[in-house]
Structure formats: structure tokens, C-alpha cells
Amino acid sequence: MVLSISFQCTIQNNRSPTKTYYSVDTSRCIGCGICVDSCRFNAIRLDTITWKAQIDSTVCTSCGTCKRVCQHQAIKDTTY
Ligand code: SF4
Ligand code: SF4
Numbered sequence: 001m002v003l004s005i006s007f008q009c010t011i012q013n014n015r016s017p018t019k020t021y022y023s024v025d026t027s028r029c030i031g032c033g034i035c036v037d038s039c040r041f042n043a044i045r046l047d048t049i050t051w052k053a054q055i056d057s058t059v060c061t062s063c064g065t066c067k068r069v070c071q072h073q074a075i076k077d078t079t080y
Contacts, residue, residue, distance in 0.1 A: 020062045020079045026052040028074035035066035035075060 031051035036044045043059040044066055046052070053074070055066070067075040 018079060020064075020077050021057055022055050022060055022062060022064070022067060022075055022077050023057075024053045024055060025074050025076055026050065028072050029053050030072055030074075032072075034069050034071070038065050038069045040065075 029052045031046055031053070033046055033053075035053050036046060041059055041061050041063070043056050043061070044053050045056075047054050053066075055075075062077075064077070067077060
């Protein structure tokens with residue numbers, strides 16, 4: 001009997017394990033800042049020119065709080 005097992009090695013292909021990334025849909029963001037206040041990791045700020053929220057993906061822990069508090073459905077999540 002031949003048994004074939006395949007899997008992806010995250011070290012070999014140099015990719016991070018599956019992670020959910022959060023981003024702001026600037027067409028929906030009204031710049032209220034509620035998400036900024038909700039993020040206990042200081043991963044969101046309001047752009048000083050556009051006054052739209054911006055998420056720093058290098059700091060974001062993917063906790064999802066900002067998405068839950070935004071009343072304008074301006075924060076999207078994508079899982080890779
Ligand atoms: S809570 Fe939503 S609408 Fe308000 S600043 Fe954040 S993303 Fe924009
Ligand atoms: S998902 Fe969590 S850590 Fe990331 S920006 Fe939103 S509140 Fe901050």
C-alpha cells in the first residue's frame with residue numbers, strides 16, 4: 001500500500017501561517033476615531049490629511065475589536 005501525504009511547509013515557502021488582516025475601506029470611513037480609541041495595541045491612527053483611519057499591519061494583532069466597534073462597516077478583514 002502506498003500512502004501519499006502532502007502539506008505546505010511555511011518555512012520552506014517563506015510565507016506566514018494563515019492570518020487575518022484588517023484594513024480600512026476609506027470610502028466608508030467618516031473619521032470618527034472610535035476604532036482608534038478601541039484599539040489597545042495602538043495599531044490604528046487617523047491620517048492627518050485625509051482623516052481616514054489607517055491600520056498598521058505590523059502592529060495589528062488581528063483581535064477584531066475595531067471591526068466590531070465601527071458602525072459604518074468601514075473595516076474589512078481578509079484571511080490569507
Ligand atoms: S470607527 Fe469606522 S468610521 Fe470611525 S474612524 Fe474607524 S473606520 Fe472610520
Ligand atoms: S484588529 Fe485589533 S489590533 Fe488590529 S487594528 Fe483592529 S483593534 Fe487594533
